[in-house]
Amino acid sequence: MNQRGQRILLAIGGGIAAYKSAILCSRLVQSRIDVRVAMTRSATEFIGTATLAALSGKPVAMDMFDADHHPLGPHIELADQVDLMIVAPATANLLSRLASGRADDLVSALYLQASCPVLVAPAMSSPMWSKPAVGRNVDQLRDDGCHIIGPESGWLSCREVGQGRMSEPEQILEAADALLNR
Numbered sequence: 714m715n716q717r718g719q720r721i722l723l724a725i726g727g728g729i730a731a732y733k734s735a736i737l738c739s740r741l742v743q744s745r746i747d748v749r750v751a752m753t754r755s756a757t758e759f760i761g762t763a764t765l766a767a768l769s770g771k772p773v774a775m776d777m778f779d780a781d782h783h784p785l786g787p788h789i790e791l792a793d794q795v796d797l798m799i800v801a802p803a804t805a806n807l808l809s810r811l812a813s814g815r816a817d818d819l820v821s822a823l824y825l826q827a828s829c830p831v832l833v834a835p836a837m838s839s840p841m842w843s844k845p846a847v848g849r850n851v852d853q854l855r856d857d858g859c860h861i862i863g864p865e866s867g868w869l870s871c872r873e874v875g876q877g878r879m880s881e882p883e884q885i886l887e888a889a890d891a892l893l894n895r
């Protein structure tokens with residue numbers, strides 16, 4: 714993958730798999746992609762903003778009301794001229810917010826503002842993934858034009874094997890590459 718000059722907005726939700734998004738961010742940057750990172754408040758419980766800021770080379774956005782850096786609003790400025798938005802991990806909570814068109818946090822507002830393709834990588838426990846409400850939200854997002862990748866079956870942090878594991882960074886990169894080159 715070498716996408717020099719292309720811009721990706723990486724939105725990170727609050728799940729264990731957030732650590733994999735640091736690897737994803739680094740690999741995107743190594744592919745010469747301009748990566749902007751937005752995180753939910755919960756995501757910062759799982760991985761620090763300093764890591765993502767250092768890997769992406771830019772401040773990480775989290776707050777809607779960040780007048781110092783984004784006078785027009787970060788949801789406008791960060792979504793501008795973006796070629797692809799990746800939501801990884803997409804928590805059950807985030808899937809619900811995106812599917813229902815909420816805009817009460819920066820990541821969901823960015824999703825509404827973005828006019829580029831959106832790649833969503835859900836990650837959660839197997840019982841959560843199998844709930845009808847989660848399935849409805851994923852179907853809705855697919856109907857809305859989102860590209861869903863995973864989740865895979867395998868070892869989950871709740872010490873069980875089942876479906877819910879976020880796709881590996883390599884798989885997400887491949888899907889991103891395909892979407893950028895369409």
Ligand SMILES: Cc1cc2nc3c(=O)[nH]c(=O)nc-3n(C[C@H](O)[C@H](O)[C@H](O)COP(=O)(O)O)c2cc1C
Pocket residue numbers: 725726727728729730753754755756803804805806807836837838841
């Ligand atoms: C240790 C721990 C691990 C969690 N892992 C997940 C997860 O993998 N997927 C998920 O959907 N929620 C997970 N949650 C719950 C979310 O963090 C919670 O629903 C949160 O509100 C998500 O916020 P966000 O969608 O704004 O990022 C976890 C919570 C804890 C305490």
